[in-house]
Amino acid sequence: MARIEADDLRKVFRSPDKRPGLAGSLRHLVERRYSEKVAVDGISLRVDEGEAVAYVGPNGAGKSTTIKLLTGILVPTSGEVRVNGIVPHRNRVENARGIGVVFGQRTSLWWDLAVRDSLELLRDMHGLSTAEYWANLDRLVEMLGIGDLLSSTARRLSLGQRMRADLAAALLHDPPIVYLDEPTIGLDIEVKDRLRAFLRQIVAEGTTLVLTTHDLGEIEDVCSRLVIIDHGRIVHDGGLRQVIETYARERVMHVDLAARPVSLAGIATRLAGATVIEERDGLGVAVTFDPLAHTAGDVLTAIQAELQVVDLRIKEPAIEDVVRRVYAGQLIPGPDDSPDDSPDDSPVR
């Protein structure tokens, strides 16, 4: 069953083209010129019940705008969106009952109230019964470890504490869909781990999750599907493994040598399309190859035909490499694009 259906969503922001000064303002009244910025440019997306989707892209690619369209905060310029079967921006109250939202940069708690007071206000807005409220709250308090935060004022919480309290606020009504926009930004590792474990658990319990993040570990840990967006368009949508095979097929074989080789040209001749680089001050070689063109055995044979190998490691690309390249704006599909030389001390996966 599809929880979220978006069809050809577009959002265009219009900002006035005003010249500076009073004269500019007056002129704008007469001329009214605007410049348009297309933030989301025809996105279609379908998320089924229980899926956990990572939504990534470089800054300004339209991630947050998409989330705001899906949650009904923004009204799309064109296109259709349905969440839990309703159009979010036309029926905001109804929509809000079925979703939970956390914006990492902004709290939904009342700043000057104790966390408990905020949660009770939300309880009343959601119309939860006392029994439901306590059942959910107990569970969240335990999973997020926020028992001793409940009586603190929101403005006194640290970032990590606030984020956990915010998650509790977003999940208090046990929503079937949860949107998290950069939920772990600025948090330390311990809190991050705890939050990831929490997210894994709610996904395991059947919650549909849409997550935008810069955190690579979070994607691998929590999500099964990766949607990559750039310039307001979806450039990839699929399973995590599939992303690697599409965007980062090449493997790197690192070999340690007994002696410095005279030339590496021979290896390159034997392996068409592969790149051969000297490393470890001449006592090593790194060969980057496409496994569809050459097997690892072929590569090793080619090296051994020329040199004496002492030790070897093969490095497979991790999802991190893909996402890092996405964020750096370097995502060009296909094996022709050689990866930036990956540091050879990174662990083999």
Place this chain on the structure above:
Amino acid sequence: MRRNLWLYRRCLGAQLRATLEYEGDFWIMSVAALLTQGMGIVFLWAIFRAIPQINGWRFWDVVLIYSLVALTEGIAVLLAQGAWSMAVTVNLGGLDTILVRPYSPLLQVLSSQIGMNGLGNLALGGSLFVAALLHVGVAWSPGRIATAAFVLAFAPLVKIGLNVLTNCSAFWLKTPWSMFPFAFHTLGELARYPISIYGVVVRVILSVVLPYAFMSYFPATAVLSLGSSSWLGVLTPVAAVWCLLLGRWAFRRGLLRYESAGS
């Protein structure tokens, strides 16, 4: 409807608790309100020391109008001060979290602040109102009392509706400052005096375009049966509903073009 009102009270109550964290503010704001409204009364008194009446309005008649402005302002500030937070809420992105809660966004915005100057306004406005009623020399019949109560109950809603309408400019102006609605608030202050002193353009604006006169002048004419248009005062509830509807309409239009903050 009942649920909406109950939630509104809940939100205001929570806000009150939050605001009371800053007790010093309460006293400063109360003193400021007393000074501001008191200044206006001293001003009127100084004028009426020199002349007995303006356009047929005597001192206590004008005090009655004046006290209604203080009272409506006090109620608007206590119950719906959130309207003045819109410039910030809308343009610094705070509206995002409001829009994903299952309760009317407009009511959430309105109940998001409590003006601590409200009590000062109510106290002074209330005393002036009582003092004025004791001095105006109106013959009180049950009918007049009923009319007065009915009309006065709706007067603050006129101000609240117009506050929402003018503050919705935040969606269009896109600045976190409330100077534009504040200019209109000042326009509303013109309704502290009998509007018959103004030129025809100003009178039309105050009674039709942005009917601020219905929060003070027209209700007062209805209570006092003074002036040629005292029957207009009975229309105060109509004006109130009209202003509230205008405010809601502007807010809905605004939400359609809301752009949040950032991208």
Place this chain on the structure above:
Amino acid sequence: MTAAVTLPSAPPRRTPTVRQTLRAYRAMGRAAFRSLVAYQTSFLFGLLATTLAAVAMLYLWRSVLAAGRVNGFDWPAMKAYLLVAFVAGSLVSSYVDYRMAGRIQQGDVAMDLVRPVDYQRSRLAEALGFGGYELGTGLVVAAAAAALFGGVPAPAHRSLGAFAVSAVLVLPLRFGIVYISALVVFWTRNYVGVQSARIALITLFSGSLVPLSFFPGWLQGLAAALPFAGMASTPALLYIGRLTGADAWRDVGVQAAWTVGLWWLGRAMWRGASRQLTVHGG
């Protein structure tokens, strides 16, 4: 501004010359002027608000004086009085103190402490920068209002000299009050209340709505003991020629004395406030 004393033993840290220091303040004034121009729309709406209040006063007084002279004021003189008071009141509007209070509340004022210029003089420089813009727009509005209400008489010849001096003193005097009220934020946290209390006091006791001679004796006495008359009443009365000869110069003298007195009071308060800031860390 510290006097330009050159210390022979410390050549690397040169004390700035008077001219350099003045240049720094001029730059601050210009920056203030430009920032007002940048926030022009907001500023103009603010001006619209005060204009509406002034227009209400003009209407009210037209009705009051419709039957003839009251307390020696006729309608043309009253128009001129109110408009001079309006222009005077548009100077040092809430920008200087708004910025000061914001920086104090957020603790940014600590940054101002380490700048190599005097805090109070810097704020005055900014007030002068804003003032150029405020005076210009205020005069335009006053001229338009004067046209709308059938013109105003020219300034009285007899007291022209005193009026000129008084007009020049308005800005530094208003600055003194505004500066002091903004410093109060060091102790109160809330500024909106302080600001509106200050506005209420100035509005009443400066005579900008009603000439102080309309007050009963005891209230006139109180107004005379306060620093506010020089912010509207004195220049406005001089303009319409109600204050002449020795009386005129006496009131201008009082205005000047308050200007200087408030400046030093502000200095003392700043010393107390910055001590609190450095001792308690804001």
